[in-house]
Structure formats: C-alpha cells, structure tokens
Amino acid sequence: MFSLLEITRKLLKGDFTGLLGIVKTNKEIHPAEVAKMLSGVPYKTSLKGFRMLPTESQLKVFPYLDILLQIKIIRVITKDRASFILNKLSSDDRMTFYTAVKGLERSHFLDLLEPKNRDAVLDLLGYPENTVARLINTEFATITTEKTIAQAIEHLRRNHKDNETANVIYVVDQEGKLIDDVPIRKLVLNEPDKKVADLLDGFCVTLHMRDTKEDAVVKFKEYDRVVLPVTNEENILMGVLTVDDVLDVAEQKDTRDIQKFGGVEGLDYPYVKTSFFSLVKKRATWLIILFVGEMLTATAMGYFDAEIAKAVVLALFVPLIISSGGNSGSQAATLIIRAMSLKELTLKDWWFVMRREILSGLTLGFILGVIGFVRITLWQELHFFDYGQHWFLLAVTIFFSLIGIVMWGTLSGSMIPILLKRVNLDPAASSAPLVATLVDVTGLVIYFTIAAFILKGTLL
Amino acid sequence: MFSLLEITRKLLKGDFTGLLGIVKTNKEIHPAEVAKMLSGVPYKTSLKGFRMLPTESQLKVFPYLDILLQIKIIRVITKDRASFILNKLSSDDRMTFYTAVKGLERSHFLDLLEPKNRDAVLDLLGYPENTVARLINTEFATITTEKTIAQAIEHLRRNHKDNETANVIYVVDQEGKLIDDVPIRKLVLNEPDKKVADLLDGFCVTLHMRDTKEDAVVKFKEYDRVVLPVTNEENILMGVLTVDDVLDVAEQKDTRDIQKFGGVEGLDYPYVKTSFFSLVKKRATWLIILFVGEMLTATAMGYFDAEIAKAVVLALFVPLIISSGGNSGSQAATLIIRAMSLKELTLKDWWFVMRREILSGLTLGFILGVIGFVRITLWQELHFFDYGQHWFLLAVTIFFSLIGIVMWGTLSGSMIPILLKRVNLDPAASSAPLVATLVDVTGLVIYFTIAAFILKGTLL
16 A cells, blocks of 8 residues: 555655656556645656656646646657647547647647647637537447447447547437437447447437537536537537536636636636736726725715814714625626526526515615614613713614615616616626725715704714 | 427426427427426416326436425325436435435325335435435446456446446455446457456545545546546445536535625525525524624724714725725635635635735735825815825725724734634635624724824824
C-alpha cells in the first residue's frame, strides 16, 4: 500500500522516487490520483514530475490534469513529445485543450497535430464557445438496422477501441443520419440472432451541435440520461456527449452566477489561481460603478441637509433604514435570479411575481416597522437615549418608512432581474450590491419625504 | 406528428383526448415528455390526466414527475393502484419518494409496499438524509471472477432486467465483497472464451453508504465516471449510483448556497411552489436578525450626534461610506465562499487569503478614495454644492475613511466565511447582507474616528 500524502511530501522535497515507484510497480493506481498529486505541488515540481513519468503514464495522466497545468506542460516539453500527446488524446479532451489556448499559441499548437486531427479541431472551433460542439467526443460506434446482434458484436470487436463512448452503439442509415441509440447491454441481454432493428425503442433523445452547454444539462436531467448523441442540421451523427463533461458546466455557470450576484465580474480561473492584478481588476470595475451610483446618496442627502440640521436625530436612522431596503432587495433578487436560472420562472410570470413580492414586501416591512417602533419607544422610556420631545412622531416616521422602503426594496429586487432578462441582459448581473445601491438612493428620498410629512411643524 | 403545446392547450381546457391519443397510438413519445405536459397544467388537471393514462404509461411517466406531484397522486389514487405503482418503481425512484414524505404519511405509505421492498426502504431510511445510501439503486448485476465472458453473458441474459444499471457488471467474491467493476462493453469487445478475471483493471473507484452526496459529485468529476458502485463498511456491494441522480444534488446545493448568500433561509421547494406564508417566514427570520444587528448603527451614530450636529456635512456621506464597505465585503465573501464550496480553498489557506485580501482591500480602497476626493473637490470648485470652508479637510477625511473601510470590509468578507467554517458552521451563511451589516456598524466608527482626528479644531 502507498500513501498519497507521503508521496506528495517527498515530491515537495524534490524527491521523485515515490511517484515513479508507484507508477512503475503498482498498477493499482488510477491516473486521476497521480494527477491529483501533481496538482498539489508547485508548478515547477509538477512539470518535472510529469516529464519523468513513463510515456504510457503521461498519456493516461494528462487528461486528468487541470487545464492550466496541461498548457504549461505542452509549452515546456519537446515538440515531438507534445505532438505525440496531443494526437493521442481523446477527441473531447483535445477540444478542451484547444478551446483553452488562444490566439497565436493556438495556431502554434495546432501545427503539432496530424492533418486529420487538426481538421477536426478546426471544424469544431468554428462553433461558438458555449455550444455542445466544443465538448463532443467524435469517436463513436455505429451500426445499421439490418444487421443481427451477432454481426453487430463482431463489428464492434473489430472496429472499436475500448473507451467510454463504446457503451452505446448508434444506429444510423446509409447516409449517417441518426435513427436511434442502443445501449451495448441490449446486445448482451438479447438473443444473438435478433436484428438490431428489433432493439429500437422508437424515441431517440438528441442534442444539436449548436445547443448551448446549459441546454445539454437540462436535457440530461430531464431524460435521466448519462450520454446523448449530437447531430448537425441534417441529423447526421457528429459525436456523443457524456454527462460528466457538463457536470463542470453546471458548476461553472453557478460559479459565474454567484460571483456576479456578489458584485464581482466572473473569474476565468479559480480564486487561488487568479493573479492579484486580475483579481483587483475584476472587482474594481463593479466597485467603481457602484461607488459612482452610490454618490447619488450624498446628492440626495444634500437636498435634505436643512432638515438634518434641524433634526439631527433623523440622520441617526439613515443606515438602519436604507440597509433594510438593501437586505430585503437582496433577498428578493436572490430568489428570482435563481428561479429564472433554473427555468422555474420565465418572463411571462412577471405579474405573478410582482403581486407576490408586493405582498411579501408589505408583510416584511410591517414586521420590521413594528420592531423599529418598539425599539425607539423602549430606548426612550428606559432612558437609554433621548430622541427629544417628539420621539413618538419619530417612531411613527420610522414605522412608515420601513414599510415603504422594505416594500420598495423587495419590489426592485424582484423586478430588476426580470427587466434585465427582458432586454436580453443576464439577470444575475442584478447583484446584491447593485440592488442595495439603487434602493439606498430611493430609500433616502422615501425616508425624508415621509419624515417631512409627519414631522412638519414639530421637528421640521 | 403531434404538438406538445397543442396537447397542453387542450389539457388546460379539460380536454384529455390529445394526451390519451399520443400515449395510446404513438409509441414515439418519451415518458419524460408526458411528465412535462402534466407538470405544465394545474394540479387538478394533472391528477385527472394521470388517472386516465393506461397502467403501463402511468408506471413509465411517474418517475419523471416532480416529487410534489408524485405525492399528490399517491394520496388521491386508490390504495391498490398506489401500492402497485410504488412496488413497481425502481429502487432509487422509490427511495426518492419515501425520502420526500415525512412523519405519519411516510409510515402510511410504507404499508403499501411488499415486505421485501418495505424492508429495503426502511434499511436505507436509517442512513442520514444527505448520504449516498438514500440515492442508490439496489438492482445491479454481479459475477464472479472464474466465469468466462460467454458464461457471464448467459448469466446476465437469464437474471437481469434491461435497465440502466445493467450497463456495468460488478465482480464480487463469494461473500459479496466488491472486487472490481466491468463495463458491459468489455464483454462485447473481448473474445467470449476469456475469463472475467482477465478484464479487471486493478483499480475500482467506490463510494461508501455514508459518503455525502457532495462527496459523490466530487468523485464522479475527479474520475470522469457516470456510474459508481456503493459499498458498506465491510466492502459488501450494496448498490450503484448514477451521475444523473447527483446532477440535481450539485444544483440543489448551489441553490441553497446562493439563497443563503442572498440572506434567505434555503427554500425546500422551488420559488413558484413555495407557499406565500413559508416564503415570508424564510425571509423574515434573517431580515429580523439583520435588522436587530443593524440597529447598532443607530446606537453608533448616537454616540456621534454631537459631531453630526456640529458638522451636518459629515452625515451626507454616511450612506456612501458604509455601502462601499458593504460592497467590497460582499465581493470578498462571494469569492471565498465559492472557492471553499468548490474545495479550491481550505482552512489552512487562511493566511494566504488574509495577506491577499488586505492588499486587495488597500488597493481598492485607494481607488475609491481617490474618486471620492476628486468628487468633493470638483463639486466644490464647480459650485455644485458648498461643503463649507473646510471642504478640503472633509475630502481628506473621505479619502482615508474609504481606504480604511474598504480594507476592513474586504478583510471581514473574506475572514468571516473562514471563521464560520472553522467552528463547523456553513460558510455560505456569511451572506452579503450579514457582511454588509457587520461592516456598516464598524464602518461608522472608523469614519467618525478618522473625522474626529482630521477635523478636530476646524469643523469639530
């Protein structure tokens, strides 16, 4: 038995014997484990470690490495070795690699491919980055309907490699148009003299080359499938897509949604691998936009500076009041953005959402209003703080302001994502900070207007 | 050809002929399509529609219905029919159903099962709700090593139903302990007289009954697998798990994370299916906690009311200052929470994160500080607003306050999730509103302290 931790420790000390030992002598290690060890050490060490692996192991481990490490490796190893590895990759792993490298470096690396592979990669790179075409595996097994099961099995044995795409066999006509997919288990579970035609179930769920990755996730879930065929406009079978390749897609999409909602431009790489400069840049953009927007609060408060001077006590509650609007807006935005992202809500539901959120906002505002009212009354009566002779009117002001602002916050938070979607922008861009900023400015106006109305002739 | 939209429209009018027509005459419809139509109409209509389906279709469509609809159906159909359906479900779909019903209703529905199925469900219900055990399919194909491929195929043909778990055959010893898994394709791609023992690759990735669903997602991704065997403590094979069942898990986990981050208790059901009362309750809890916390801002400002009375102009910038802290905190919290959720960051990285975030905070604070300084100078010089004779000192106060508060916000936002994790709480609970609230209170203290220092003897 070997210990991954032990080997990683050795690696960190520059000792590669442990790594080479298990790779050479122990066949019971999964390439993913080796990849994990190489990812757990500094780049220089992992590069050195990878170069020391026997060729066979390099080929197996490479696809499991993270894409940044893959690129660094291809940059530093010899041209011949790089060409060998890139040509031997499965077609989907190869596409992942070429999708990640850009510009001049991409064409440089394309020169390393055999003509057949290069043409295939170039074809698929012609599809937009977010499409299924970029993820498909183009090695798949096909058969025609008139064959018997015995013939099909013989055909497979002669023509197909043992890889994960060989779990399903695709039934096509003479032109390569897809008719149906048949799991290999059906070849085994049925009598050998049956025809392939007898195994068809009549419906075939397919993806299209231009479907987005998100469409694919939805389809996998809807039909409880783990692999789906991908066709072009003429229904010609172009490749297959396995669900593990979109497992990351759903996660990456959620990551972008979450980061946007937190008011950060989506990161291209994991936090730990993003450079300090790019991290600050991604944050500064939104922070500056929000800051400039929030400057309107200073302007708004400037309009009311006479009121504040007369009743300083009003200023004390400004943060409490506006943050309540921001918080309730952030709650509403979260719920709506996520529901839209999961396609539980669509644009046409806006009226349902609006009625519901106005009612929620009123209820929540009333609850906070009561708490606010009680707080002022208690502090006054228990002599914690003196809000002056008109404390009761102040408490009433706070009560009504909270109802108004929480309702306004809830309504803005729920409607902004819907409006953004309506004009074809990403609803997730209506981040918590954005909603809070918008609500802050209007919240101040609501607060001081209600105050002016209630306190006129007394405090103001 | 039929149109789903057309049939749904008919359904909405109470006309079930379209639905029954396609189910009876057209075998080219996937049960998932029927389920989708039934989910798109009001409950009453979908219940009625389901009851009118032929038994065969009911069995096929049921697993694709959403769980709430499944429960409603079982409640209203006859006991015999309910018992028939529940017993015919695949074991994983049955577990999903029983996991969703609680309390008395669960035991009531358990009585509908045959003893063998009931015992199996009760066994698995003994495992915690978040474990793999709750998702496994207990129907799987096993074989022993000494058999030939031809024998294995014969064995499968006799003993196993044609369902998705039959894509992989599990090699076990006499006691049922798992040795390896062999994809069925290997039986087809190899010569029939080879032994099963010759097909083993020496490593077998397994899940354990008590692994969490999140563990399973990680393993599926790490090893690029779509189905994994699940064993108990004695390495006895208990069931298999397919990746489509955890596709939802990753999504649900992300949904909970996102909702928590937005300051809402995670919803149990989709937004549109959550009742108004439960929606308000889930939001009110956090909103009240945050409101009570935010009351400290009124207290903090109370301490400085003499300063505000002397320099009303200070109050004008309160919302701008504190929201900048909240926004930068929300950004930092988002990045750290997501990185921890994806296991890119662990607790031991706190020092790396802290150094990085202090530096980011200083940089971002400096940028905003400069903008704030320029804003005041411009407004003053262009006579947009008169900040009084000491406007320059005010601008300096704003400059330094922004640096201090943005740094403080960034630091809090990044450290609170790590601290929560340290005390075994969910980092996602450090929501944008929570971070903003904490930063608001301390931000005010920072602002007025810097103001007191710089403006002493002039404005104050």
